[in-house]
Amino acid sequence: MSDNHKIAQIESDKCIGCGVCVATCSSEAIVLGVDFKASVNPQVCTGCSSCVDSCSTKAISMVDRQTRSLSVKVLKFALGATIKILTKIEKRIID
Ligand code: SF4
Ligand code: SF4
Numbered sequence: 001m002s003d004n005h006k007i008a009q010i011e012s013d014k015c016i017g018c019g020v021c022v023a024t025c026s027s028e029a030i031v032l033g034v035d036f037k038a039s040v041n042p043q044v045c046t047g048c049s050s051c052v053d054s055c056s057t058k059a060i061s062m063v064d065r066q067t068r069s070l071s072v073k074v075l076k077f078a079l080g081a082t083i084k085i086l087t088k089i090e091k092r093i094i095d
Helices: 020-024 050-055 067-095
Strands: 006-012 028-034 038-040 059-065
Touching: 006 038, 006 067, 020 028, 020 038, 050 059, 059 067
Parallel strands: none
Antiparallel strands: 006 059, 028 038
Protein backbone atom coordinates (compact mmCIF):
# COMPACT_ATOMS: atom_id res chain seq x y z
CA MET A 1 0.00 0.00 0.00
CA SER A 2 1.32 3.44 -0.89
CA ASP A 3 2.10 6.04 1.75
CA ASN A 4 2.83 9.50 0.37
CA HIS A 5 4.36 10.55 3.71
CA LYS A 6 7.09 7.90 3.41
CA ILE A 7 9.96 7.44 1.02
CA ALA A 8 12.53 4.70 0.50
CA GLN A 9 16.07 5.53 1.54
CA ILE A 10 19.14 3.49 0.62
CA GLU A 11 22.30 3.27 2.72
CA SER A 12 24.96 3.19 0.04
CA ASP A 13 27.50 1.57 2.39
CA LYS A 14 25.27 -1.50 2.57
CA CYS A 15 24.34 -1.59 -1.14
CA ILE A 16 26.16 -4.26 -3.16
CA GLY A 17 24.56 -3.22 -6.46
CA CYS A 18 22.65 -6.45 -7.05
CA GLY A 19 19.76 -4.58 -8.73
CA VAL A 20 16.99 -6.64 -7.12
CA CYS A 21 15.29 -3.51 -5.76
CA VAL A 22 15.38 -1.93 -9.23
CA ALA A 23 13.48 -4.93 -10.62
CA THR A 24 11.10 -4.95 -7.65
CA CYS A 25 10.00 -1.31 -7.86
CA SER A 26 7.03 -1.16 -10.20
CA SER A 27 7.23 2.66 -10.18
CA GLU A 28 10.76 2.60 -11.63
CA ALA A 29 11.84 4.86 -8.78
CA ILE A 30 15.18 3.13 -8.17
CA VAL A 31 18.21 3.32 -10.42
CA LEU A 32 21.72 1.91 -10.22
CA GLY A 33 24.45 4.50 -10.61
CA VAL A 34 27.73 4.11 -12.44
CA ASP A 35 29.21 3.17 -9.07
CA PHE A 36 26.65 0.30 -8.86
CA LYS A 37 24.94 1.92 -5.88
CA ALA A 38 21.15 2.13 -5.91
CA SER A 39 19.39 5.44 -5.37
CA VAL A 40 15.77 6.50 -5.12
CA ASN A 41 14.11 9.25 -7.14
CA PRO A 42 11.97 10.99 -4.49
CA GLN A 43 9.65 12.43 -7.13
CA VAL A 44 8.69 8.96 -8.36
CA CYS A 45 8.69 6.88 -5.14
CA THR A 46 5.14 6.22 -3.97
CA GLY A 47 6.15 4.94 -0.53
CA CYS A 48 4.78 1.45 -1.16
CA SER A 49 7.77 -0.14 0.70
CA SER A 50 7.92 -3.18 -1.64
CA CYS A 51 11.65 -2.68 -2.10
CA VAL A 52 12.51 -2.93 1.60
CA ASP A 53 12.10 -6.71 1.88
CA SER A 54 13.72 -7.30 -1.52
CA CYS A 55 17.12 -6.13 -0.29
CA SER A 56 19.22 -8.96 1.12
CA THR A 57 21.68 -6.56 2.78
CA LYS A 58 18.96 -4.52 4.55
CA ALA A 59 20.16 -1.36 2.82
CA ILE A 60 16.66 0.03 2.28
CA SER A 61 14.43 1.59 4.89
CA MET A 62 11.36 3.78 4.81
CA VAL A 63 11.76 7.27 6.21
CA ASP A 64 9.52 10.24 6.71
CA ARG A 65 9.48 12.27 3.47
CA GLN A 66 9.73 15.62 5.29
CA THR A 67 12.63 14.46 7.49
CA ARG A 68 14.56 13.33 4.41
CA SER A 69 13.82 16.61 2.65
CA LEU A 70 15.14 18.55 5.66
CA SER A 71 18.29 16.38 5.78
CA VAL A 72 18.95 17.05 2.10
CA LYS A 73 18.52 20.81 2.66
CA VAL A 74 20.96 20.74 5.61
CA LEU A 75 23.48 18.75 3.56
CA LYS A 76 23.18 21.15 0.62
CA PHE A 77 23.69 24.12 2.96
CA ALA A 78 26.75 22.48 4.55
CA LEU A 79 28.16 21.66 1.12
CA GLY A 80 27.60 25.23 -0.07
CA ALA A 81 29.34 26.63 3.03
CA THR A 82 32.27 24.23 2.57
CA ILE A 83 32.69 25.24 -1.08
CA LYS A 84 32.72 28.95 -0.09
CA ILE A 85 35.42 28.32 2.52
CA LEU A 86 37.52 26.26 0.11
CA THR A 87 37.17 28.96 -2.57
CA LYS A 88 38.43 31.59 -0.09
CA ILE A 89 41.38 29.38 0.89
CA GLU A 90 42.19 28.75 -2.77
CA LYS A 91 42.11 32.51 -3.48
CA ARG A 92 44.50 33.22 -0.58
CA ILE A 93 46.92 30.57 -1.81
CA ILE A 94 46.88 31.94 -5.37
CA ASP A 95 47.12 35.67 -4.32
S1 SF4 B 1 18.55 -4.72 -3.39
FE1 SF4 B 1 19.81 -3.72 -1.80
S2 SF4 B 1 21.93 -4.32 -2.29
FE2 SF4 B 1 20.69 -4.76 -4.12
S3 SF4 B 1 20.89 -2.89 -5.40
FE3 SF4 B 1 19.05 -2.65 -4.12
S4 SF4 B 1 19.76 -1.53 -2.29
FE4 SF4 B 1 21.57 -2.35 -3.31
S1 SF4 C 1 8.93 2.39 -1.74
FE1 SF4 C 1 7.87 1.47 -3.53
S2 SF4 C 1 7.90 3.13 -5.06
FE2 SF4 C 1 9.42 3.70 -3.49
S3 SF4 C 1 11.35 2.91 -4.27
FE3 SF4 C 1 10.48 1.30 -2.94
S4 SF4 C 1 9.30 -0.05 -4.33
FE4 SF4 C 1 9.71 1.86 -5.42
